[in-house]
Amino acid sequence: MNLLETMQQSDYEEVVFCQDRQSGLKAIIAIHDTTLGPALGGTRMWAYASEEAALTDVLRLSRGMTYKNAVSGLNLGGGKAVIIGNPKADKNEAMFRAFGRYIQGLNGRYITAEDVGTTEDDMNLIHEETEYVTGVSETYGSSGNPSPATAYGVYQGMKAAALEAFGTDSLEGRTVAVQGVGNVAYHLCSYLHQEGARLIVTDIDKEAVRRALEAYGAKAVSPEDIYSVACDIYAPCALGATVNDQTISQLKARVIAGAANNQLQEARHGDLLYELGIVYAPDYVLNAGGVIHIADELNGYNRERAYKKVGEIYRNIRRVFEISAEQGIPSYLAADRLAEERIAGLHASRRTFLQNEQHALSRRAVSRG
Numbered sequence: 089m090n091l092l093e094t095m096q097q098s099d100y101e102e103v104v105f106c107q108d109r110q111s112g113l114k115a116i117i118a119i120h121d122t123t124l125g126p127a128l129g130g131t132r133m134w135a136y137a138s139e140e141a142a143l144t145d146v147l148r149l150s151r152g153m154t155y156k157n158a159v160s161g162l163n164l165g166g167g168k169a170v171i172i173g174n175p176k177a178d179k180n181e182a183m184f185r186a187f188g189r190y191i192q193g194l195n196g197r198y199i200t201a202e203d204v205g206t207t208e209d210d211m212n213l214i215h216e217e218t219e220y221v222t223g224v225s226e227t228y229g230s231s232g233n234p235s236p237a238t239a240y241g242v243y244q245g246m247k248a249a250a251l252e253a254f255g256t257d258s259l260e261g262r263t264v265a266v267q268g269v270g271n272v273a274y275h276l277c278s279y280l281h282q283e284g285a286r287l288i289v290t291d292i293d294k295e296a297v298r299r300a301l302e303a304y305g306a307k308a309v310s311p312e313d314i315y316s317v318a319c320d321i322y323a324p325c326a327l328g329a330t331v332n333d334q335t336i337s338q339l340k341a342r343v344i345a346g347a348a349n350n351q352l353q354e355a356r357h358g359d360l361l362y363e364l365g366i367v368y369a370p371d372y373v374l375n376a377g378g379v380i381h382i383a384d385e386l387n388g389y390n391r392e393r394a395y396k397k398v399g400e401i402y403r404n405i406r407r408v409f410e411i412s413a414e415q416g417i418p419s420y421l422a423a424d425r426l427a428e429e430r431i432a433g434l435h436a437s438r439r440t441f442l443q444n445e446q447h448a449l450s451r452r453a454v455s456r457g
């Protein structure tokens with residue numbers, strides 16, 4: 089990859105490569121856009137096949153955070169980090185502390201949290217070295233693991249998407265095919281089960297499947313079969329790019345609504361869904377619950393207020409479908425327009441110079457230091 093040229097094309101601000109030989113840390117931090125505030129996004133730990141694959145992932149994910157934070161009305165920019173390694177085998181204390189020191193070196197331009205492969209315990213280790221980390225344990229005054237809040241937001245947004253497709257937002261009796269029953273989807277399944285939805289689940293981790301079968305009476309299928317099962321809603325909650333040429337032709341669902349980031353392999357797959365009349369709830373609008381919840385730490389965390397704001401994802405998804413209908417464009421483009429308009433509007437208003445301007449989250453971080 090010609091990195092600087094790629095950064096220029098999508099206007100990335102900064103990409104930082106970090107290594108610490110002793111602990112085995114190999115990480116990349118990407119800061120996409122800080123127009124709205126410090127770049128907030130999680131750290132993913134994954135055994136990437138190559139450095140190139142890790143770089144591609146962190147670039148896509150950080151840009152997604154810019155759009156997610158903007159469309160959710162947060163005063164936060166977009167960034168993300170990846171640690172290259174197997175989260176089940178390669179973690180150690182020194183690795184996360186070394187990583188925390190790199191984050192500290194960015195002086196608040198990037199703030200991290202959990203993502204696939206990282207946990208609250210990992211955030212606690214990072215917190216030993218920097219204040220620019222959220223999603224640490226509640227005993228530190230933080231809001232804890234964001235996954236349950238993400239699940240609540242996905243549930244609310246899924247209901248809004250159901251209204252668009254079926255004329256009612258009730259999920260009672262609907263069949264939902266859930267791909268990946270990890271941190272977010274386990275909680276999502278709980279909301280769906282309580283409302284009387286029928287669940288079909290899959291995961292490459294047998295233990296995760298067993299847990300969902302036991303708790304929610306779900307039916308299990310193999311990872312390959314999840315795309316073609318008879319269902320009303322396909323909920324991708326594992327990794328990205330599962331909406332592609334191979335899978336769209338197999339889908340029976342009328343709605344796609346799930347937690348995974350970067351669900352569309354390419355933008356043209358969003359166009360194809362629109363042409364086929366499949367209602368697609370744009371991923372970054374739908375899965376913003378975790379970051380909305382975490383951002384409440386800015387105001388001195390209050391769970392009730394945070395969940396109320398997460399519940400607004402229902403309205404945000406409705407707004408996306410309204411724009412899609414008004415302008416005759418696919419939902420993913422409608423979401424992009426909403427986000428880009430907010431960033432451009434605030435970018436313009438920030439021409440005015442202010443002495444000692446400091447963002448609220450960096451103030452909080454400094455005062456706790």
Ligand SMILES: NC(=O)c1ccc[n+]([C@@H]2O[C@H](COP(=O)([O-])OP(=O)(O)OC[C@H]3O[C@@H](n4cnc5c(N)ncnc54)[C@H](O)[C@@H]3O)[C@@H](O)[C@H]2O)c1
Pocket residue numbers: 202203204205234235236238267268269270271272273290291292293296311325326327328347348349375376378379
């Ligand atoms: N955790 C959050 O708060 C949050 C917020 C926003 C978006 N997301 C996104 O949601 C997705 C899930 O996040 P999570 O925190 O629940 O992660 P997780 O790692 O806890 O869960 C993902 C699950 O998917 C399974 N999986 C991986 N590949 C699979 C495949 N090919 N087929 C079936 N199952 C597969 C894994 O075994 C795991 O159980 C990710 O894309 C993440 O970026 C998470």
Ligand SMILES: CC(C)C[C@H](N)C(=O)O
Pocket residue numbers: 128129130200201202203204234349375376378379382
């Ligand atoms: C909670 C967030 C800061 C990070 C989360 N993994 C996301 O993609 O939105």
